[in-house]
Amino acid sequence: MMLLLAVLCVLYVWSPATLIGGQGSSTNIIPRKKVPLSSNGGRFFREEGVWNYTTMLLREDLNMLILGAREAIFALDLDDITVRKAMVNWPVSEEKQKGCSIKGKDATNDCKNYIRIIHKRDDEKIYVCGTNAFSPTCDNMSYVNGELKLDNKQEDGKGKCPFDPFQRYASEMVDGELYSATSLNFLGSDPVMMRSTGEIIRTDYWFNEPNFVRMAYIPEGKSSPEGDDDKIYLFFSETAVEYDSLFKVDVSRVARVCKGDMGGLRTLQKKWTSFLKARLDCPFPNIKLPLLVQDVFQLCQDDWTTCVFYAVFTLQLDSSEYSAVCAYKIEDIKTVFSNSKFKTPVTVATSFVKWVMHSGEVPDPRPGACIDNHAREKNIHTSLDLPDKTLQFIRDKPLMDQAVKAIGERPLLVKTGIAFTRIVVATATALNGSSHQVMFIGTKNGSVLKAVNYEGEMIIMEEIQLFESSQPVKILRLSNSKKQLYVGSEVGVRQLSISECGRYHTCQDCVLARDPYCGWDLNAGSCSTINSTHRTRTSTVIQSLSDGDASRCPQLGGSKPVNIWFIHDNTVKLWCQPYSNLAQVHWKVNGKPIRPSDTIQILSDSLMILNASAEASGYYTCSSVERKYEVQHIAYDLQMLSGSENPEPIHDLKEKKNTLVAMVVILSLILAMLVIWNLYKGHLPLPCCHGRVKDMANRNVDESLSASQAQQHKVASPTVNLNSNHNYANNQRSSISRETDRLSTTVDSSGQISLKYRDDESEI
Incomplete structure (x- = not known):
């Protein structure tokens, strides 16, 4: 506890943006509906004896999901993952397993072959890599005549695939070349970002205990007026060097390299000459420690200039479940790398190194810049032509002084009490033709949140439980063509539709959900997925996303009352489950509101009448009120049983009693x-x-x-x-x-x- 207080005191002097950003974000957004594990409606795949379903490749051209697990690779039907089209085993040899165990690793868990990389090659083959008992190995795989087959031409996977199966990593296949970020040695002490095919290029010692998260390819060279190059971006967290702290503090980063980088001629030979990194800022209300990035999803609407990165963050203290979603424009990231000042290390008191803003001269061409028209004017056509002065500068100063700010300088979503793990984002077209970004967020407790932002108002439509609460979501993949979500965990894979409109049973429920995928079809009398047909006859479909206006919904008639008889001085419980977590339950008796008292308790799902007397008799109704709209759920005709009465339920009970006697x-x-x-x-x-x-x-x-x-x-x-x-x-x-x-x-x-x-x- 004293250590934590000391850390907070030291970090209190950090930049104001870290302290005050996101003050307007609500930390108590309640999911409108919680869908239990028994009702999620998703398909489930699991193979007996196989674990760790955490690597996926969508092959929509083959209508297959290529799924990597522990010592096995599956080909599943994209429409129904319970249909297994093919499978290939890739076990560890006894010799490898024995060697791994001798080196101190757990033979049961560590010394297996965890499939970690699955990428489509240009020749239609699939490139796969596995940890192979802490001896990473790669191979090519084909799908021929309904069978998955490994070429059995295994190659060294060092620098491509992690040694440790439980260590985070990142990889991307671009034009047949593999870019990866992982550890280069058995101990995990040599982290690198490298291009391992073609011209092999790697980073210098520019990482500080990193935790790699995601890679993304952005074709910035396409139609660039500056003649710029394509980029590969890397998202990760690492131990900070720029803060004055006696304790280790981690921060989130984004780095980038140029696709055409060939390394330097003398300085930085076979090393990136374009590597730059900057801090990612995701301000959390009232939290002074920076949040750590856990996953990133790249969404591009038209060309690369519209790309937005959606990232999920958690607090670095494991005991606190704080999570947030921040979004970053590619243009803002590009601006930081192109225009921000650099940080430089300065030795203080002969031993301590302090990183401060570099205020001196910056060489030309700018360090870390790709080869563009400006460089070509100086007769610099490849990175091999860059002057040593530029290369020496970037070798020593790859860190930018300015941080990348989130869109709006605040999180899109802030949540307490739950830890986010993964994210994907889909675009939904509403009834009026407007587009909305729907976020699907995996959590540590095995659920997926479905959330959307309407002009700054964030709502969570559903929390769908997909696995047991002890099984975190490890991977999320989205198929836009199938409108399906694929969710992986340690124990299996779930498939579910991104638009489950059938969960909304009434018009009010459908409209108040404010789900951009759904609208109430007056002709069909059901909540339907919005399609092009609905958009041509908007007068017969009800959808209200901005304010949840359900005034056009048909009025529902009162439900038939349920007859209930009770005995004097007994406790009576009347059930009523609201259709929404955001709805308030209103109880009335004989048309008058009921208020809690010594004998009446209003619970979240029922009404309790203690020591019921004759005064408790009456006509009870239960209604849900959400956004001023009231819907009656159930009605009860409650009567006390007296000697002169012989109601049908009691008569039946007496007959049963006489038979028993x-x-x-x-x-x-x-x-x-x-x-x-x-x-x-x-x-x-x-x-x-x-x-x-x-x-x-x-x-x-x-x-x-x-x-x-x-x-x-x-x-x-x-x-x-x-x-x-x-x-x-x-x-x-x-x-x-x-x-x-x-x-x-x-x-x-x-x-x-x-x-x-x-x-x-x-x-x-």
Whole structure:
């Protein structure tokens, strides 16, 4: 606790933007609906004995989802992932597993082959890499004649695929060349971002204990008036070097390199000459520690200039579940790398290195810039032509002084009590033709949030539980053509539609959901997915996204009351489940609002009447009120049972009671007859004849009695099996046979029968 307080005190001097950004963001956005695991409606895939379904490639050209797991790769039908088209196993050899275990790794979990990279190649083959017991290996794979086949031409995967199966990494295949960010050695102490095919280029020592998250390719060279080059962006977090702190503090970053970078001629040989990195700013209200990026999704509407990166962040303290979503324009990132000043390391007090803004001269061409028209005017056509002065500058100063600001300088969504893990964003076209970005956010507790922002107002339409709460969402993939979401975890994969309009059962429920995919079709009388047909007849479809106006919805008639009878002084519970978490439940009796009192409790899903009396009788109605619209759910006609009344439910109950009594009487008569018969035969003694019973026990049975007859006498010992529901019969049996239960019948070795008392309960 003292350590945490010290950290907060030290970090209090950080930039004001980190402290005050996002003050207008609500941290208590409640999902309008929570869909339980049993009702999510999604398809589920899992193979027995296979775990870690965390790598995916959508092959929409083959209508397949290529799924990587532990020591297995699957080809699943995109329309229905329960249909497995093909599978190939890729296990670890015994030699590899033994070597991994000798090096101190867990043979059961670590020393397996976790598939981590699956990319489509230009020749229609699929490039795959696995951890292979801490010895990363890559291969090519084909889908031919309905079968997945590895080429079995394995190559070294160092720098392409992580050694550690549980370490974050990033990769992207661009024009047949693999770009990756991972560790280059077994210990995980040499992090690199590299291009591992073609001209092999890697970073210098520019990372500080990084946690790689995502790569993204942006074709900035397309139609560029400056003659710029395409870029590969990398999102990650790392230990900060720019803050004065006695303790390690992590920050979020974005870095970039130029696609045509070939390294330097003398300085930075086979190293990136265009590597730059900057801090990502996602301000969280009242939180002074920076948030850490967990996942990034790239959404481009038209050309690359419209690209927006949606990123999910969590607080770096594991004990606190704070999460946020921030969005960044590609133009804002580009501006920081092109115009921001650099940071430079300065040695203080002979040992401590402090990073400050560089105020000196900046070489020309600008360090970290791609080869563009300005460079070509200086007769610089490739990175091999860059002067050493520019290369030495970027080698020592790759960090920008200015941070990349989020759109609006505040988060789109802030949530407490839950940790975000992954995000994808889909574009929905509303009834009026407007476009809206719908975010699907995976969480640490195995659910997915469906959220949308309407002019600064963020709403969470649903929280859909897909896995058990102990299974975090590890990967999200979106198919725009199929309108399907694919969600992976340690235990399996879920597939669900991004527009489940059938969950909204009434017009008010459909409209108030403000789901851009859904509208109430007056002709069909149902909540339907908006399509082009609906947009041509907007007068028969109701949708209101900006304010949830349900005034056009048909009025619902009152529900038929349920007759309830109660007994004086009993507790009565009337159930009523609101259709929305945002709705308030309103109870009325005889048309008048009910207020809580000593005898009346209004719960979230019911009304409790304690010690009910005759005054509790009446006509009760339960309604949900959301955004001023009221919908009645249920009505009760509550009456107290009196002696003169004989309502149908009570009449049925009396008939059941009479039947039960008759059965008890019959069973009691049978029991009595059995007891009398045993007394008559001498099998049971009367209490007054205890001595005679003992004498009988010592007498021999008639010699003519055969062994079989003795056995029949033994079987004739009475037992009565009464139904456990008839408590009255059980009590009666217990009282009548209390003495007989203490008697036992035994047959000695000579075939004689004897009766004796069992005074010791251990004999029973």
